Amino acid sequence: MNSFGFEIQKDNTIEYDKNDLSLAAFVLKHEPSLYNCIQCGSCSGSCPASAISSYQFRKMQLLMRRGEIKNLREDVAHCLLCGKCILVCPRGVNTRNVIRQIRIALNMN
Amino acid sequence: MKFNLFVLPFTIGLVVLFCILIAKYVRWFLNLNPEQRDSVKKNFLTIKTLSGLKEILLESLLHRNISKKNRLLGYMHMSLAFGWFLLIIVGHFESYSYFKTAMEPPYIPIFLRYFQQDALADPLQVVYWFVMDFLLLFVLSGVALAWYKRQNQKRFGMRKTTRHLPADRVALSVLWLIFPLRLLAESITSALYGGGSFLTSGLGSLLENNIATNLSFVASWWAYSISLGLFFICLPFSRYMHIPTEVILIMLRNWGATKYSGKIDGITQFEVHSCSSCGICLDSCQLMELGHSNIQSPYLFRNFRANRLTDQEVQNCLMCGRCETACVVGIKTNSARQAIRHNSSAEVNHDYLRHVDTSFNSSPDVLYFAGCMTHLTPGIKKSMQTIFKAAKINYALADEDRNICCGRPMMLSGLADQAAAMVNKNKELFEKSGARTLVTSCPICYKVFREEYNLDIEVIHHTQYIDRLMKEGKLDLVKSEEHVAYHDPCELGRSSGIYDEPRNIINSLANLNETPANRELALCCGGSIANIILTSHEKKELALSALEKIVPQNTETLVTACPLCKKTFVSTGKSLKIIDIAELVAENLTVGQTSRKFGKFQKVESASI
Numbered sequence A: 001m002n003s004f005g006f007e008i009q010k011d012n013t014i015e016y017d018k019n020d021l022s023l024a025a026f027v028l029k030h031e032p033s034l035y036n037c038i039q040c041g042s043c044s045g046s047c048p049a050s051a052i053s054s055y056q057f058r059k060m061q062l063l064m065r066r067g068e069i070k071n072l073r074e075d076v077a078h079c080l081l082c083g084k085c086i087l088v089c090p091r092g093v094n095t096r097n098v099i100r101q102i103r104i105a106l107n108m109n
Numbered sequence B: 001m002k003f004n005l006f007v008l009p010f011t012i013g014l015v016v017l018f019c020i021l022i023a024k025y026v027r028w029f030l031n032l033n034p035e036q037r038d039s040v041k042k043n044f045l046t047i048k049t050l051s052g053l054k055e056i057l058l059e060s061l062l063h064r065n066i067s068k069k070n071r072l073l074g075y076m077h078m079s080l081a082f083g084w085f086l087l088i089i090v091g092h093f094e095s096y097s098y099f100k101t102a103m104e105p106p107y108i109p110i111f112l113r114y115f116q117q118d119a120l121a122d123p124l125q126v127v128y129w130f131v132m133d134f135l136l137l138f139v140l141s142g143v144a145l146a147w148y149k150r151q152n153q154k155r156f157g158m159r160k161t162t163r164h165l166p167a168d169r170v171a172l173s174v175l176w177l178i179f180p181l182r183l184l185a186e187s188i189t190s191a192l193y194g195g196g197s198f199l200t201s202g203l204g205s206l207l208e209n210n211i212a213t214n215l216s217f218v219a220s221w222w223a224y225s226i227s228l229g230l231f232f233i234c235l236p237f238s239r240y241m242h243i244p245t246e247v248i249l250i251m252l253r254n255w256g257a258t259k260y261s262g263k264i265d266g267i268t269q270f271e272v273h274s275c276s277s278c279g280i281c282l283d284s285c286q287l288m289e290l291g292h293s294n295i296q297s298p299y300l301f302r303n304f305r306a307n308r309l310t311d312q313e314v315q316n317c318l319m320c321g322r323c324e325t326a327c328v329v330g331i332k333t334n335s336a337r338q339a340i341r342h343n344s345s346a347e348v349n350h351d352y353l354r355h356v357d358t359s360f361n362s363s364p365d366v367l368y369f370a371g372c373m374t375h376l377t378p379g380i381k382k383s384m385q386t387i388f389k390a391a392k393i394n395y396a397l398a399d400e401d402r403n404i405c406c407g408r409p410m411m412l413s414g415l416a417d418q419a420a421a422m423v424n425k426n427k428e429l430f431e432k433s434g435a436r437t438l439v440t441s442c443p444i445c446y447k448v449f450r451e452e453y454n455l456d457i458e459v460i461h462h463t464q465y466i467d468r469l470m471k472e473g474k475l476d477l478v479k480s481e482e483h484v485a486y487h488d489p490c491e492l493g494r495s496s497g498i499y500d501e502p503r504n505i506i507n508s509l510a511n512l513n514e515t516p517a518n519r520e521l522a523l524c525c526g527g528s529i530a531n532i533i534l535t536s537h538e539k540k541e542l543a544l545s546a547l548e549k550i551v552p553q554n555t556e557t558l559v560t561a562c563p564l565c566k567k568t569f570v571s572t573g574k575s576l577k578i579i580d581i582a583e584l585v586a587e588n589l590t591v592g593q594t595s596r597k598f599g600k601f602q603k604v605e606s607a608s609i
């Protein structure tokens, strides 16, 4: 079969009432610029880690804000802290500090 | 034996001080890394020890560096340090001349006027009395100035002075009391028993009628001794720890034991404890403009010593190195901060880097590493490609479609160990290319390749490389009448010492207008990757304020040599042509050498964001 580089996403139900939103609240409290995110994906588009792995900043923070934090630890460990995402973000999100705050919340620092 | 109970506070303080100092210093010495210890051993019995002693005289006692900043401030520090030092030394000679033994307990020379009240037949005594009075006056003038400075720091060339912790304030008050109390005790002694010279006997005759009694005599000597003892006990827990520590740091530096390991090791401890919180570096910190006035090096070091650092204080710094240039003690503030940030237990997972293909399908002489930031300023990369082609260089792009970060941003965040995967992968890439020269456009990459990678190939920044190509006559350039300003990037200038090559290039292409904010005194663009705290708004504010100072009147163009500086300045939206030096060169290549005429770079930039 030809591979076109696309895959079919699995069905996903988000249970807002059950999900743990405290982590997102912590990160947003310490880096409120994340509220400005418009999910444009420029960050993931420029990210050297995204180019060669499944990690994407946009997706990660979106899932986190929905309380889908199962893979968060593994995801955030991919970041190289290079700072490309900050430079391309049209909304001035301090992406690196979002990453750092997630790391702090997950006791990874 | 000459003894009185009042000497106890002083003596106990002195003993406690020495015990604490020895315990601390031994621990820090043992914490020197092996490389540092080796260079101490190697250089201990050489001329370097003598030059160290000379530097101690000039800096710890005479405070030459501070005098260079401001004469009055220099005098204040010198009178306190050198004056007190001489009081102790001359006191010892005086004591020897009376008692003919060098084996007196240490309190004798300090309280000599108490133990030797009677006039002697020795004519030398009058001379000693005069000299000691003179020295006391010298020190007292320093105390008066120090007190005055707390109120009027501007007179001392400082806009800001340091805010101290309670322990420091206690130590400071005690220090200011020591010499007036000594004056009082000696004057009362002179009033009751005679002796002393212009100062103490002069004041003594004023006190004679009412104040000088047997009670005040005893009380004043007790007070003097207590103030000394208290100061000694406060010293290791306050900023005055810098007095003995700076002496050792100077020796260690002269012995060459200053290579930083990136962790908190012995040398970091010596450096951090050598900061006197003098505050001379405060005015150089651009974060002051934003109202972040508690993160500067003296506060970082002080709170590190007191074990009360906050995350904000550690992280909110541009690592621009401006305070390092300003520091009168020569403390490596950047390396110290990086050591304090060091965190070996942080968890990362960069295993995916394994999959990056590092093969080359050509065998280049020169490898060009654009770096993350240059990928976001493609005009610079294109200009470099134009230049390579014009000079007919056999080159290859290292990170065109396999962009791995150099690792320095992570190191600057304190995760130096965790950057290893990036370092190893990039090294593999460089080795496989077979190139002999590695050119980078980004000063951040340049610094880390040179200092952390231990590469066998030559690492060179594009300013140096272009300068070399021009000297070899490989580029055919025309000079324009344009007036340009040049911004020294922190990582290229202060951090790597590259100031002349960019200027050589610019001078042969345009008219360079310099400002005082250049070379070592250059400003940070505000975009520094070392600061993870600043908001985008604050960064812009810093950039705008820096632009005000680095672009003189009638200058249409600002040239820089760092993609991050360029990006930061461009995103302020200021109407000014902001280009990288590579773009300036590509723009001025003769038509024969380039197929493409570069024009409005700002347009190219904004279109590519």
Ligand code: SF4
Residues within 6 Å of the ligand: A043, A046, A047, A048, A049, A050, A057, A078, A079, A080, A081, A082, A083, A084, A085, A086, A095, A096
């Ligand atoms: S800092 Fe992290 S998330 Fe941002 S571009 Fe670099 S690797 Fe990607």
Ligand code: SF4
Residues within 6 Å of the ligand: A036, A037, A038, A039, A040, A041, A042, A043, A044, A057, A058, A085, A088, A089, A090, A091, A092, A093, A095
């Ligand atoms: S670039 Fe900025 S605004 Fe766009 S998705 Fe990323 S964080 Fe959000």
Ligand code: SF4
Residues within 6 Å of the ligand: B284, B285, B286, B287, B295, B296, B297, B316, B317, B318, B319, B320, B321, B322, B323, B324, B333
């Ligand atoms: S390195 Fe720069 S930003 Fe940091 S404290 Fe020193 S002057 Fe301020």
Ligand code: SF4
Residues within 6 Å of the ligand: B274, B275, B276, B277, B278, B279, B280, B281, B282, B297, B298, B323, B326, B327, B328, B329, B330, B331, B333
């Ligand atoms: S870092 Fe240097 S200049 Fe700044 S307060 Fe400390 S000793 Fe003074």
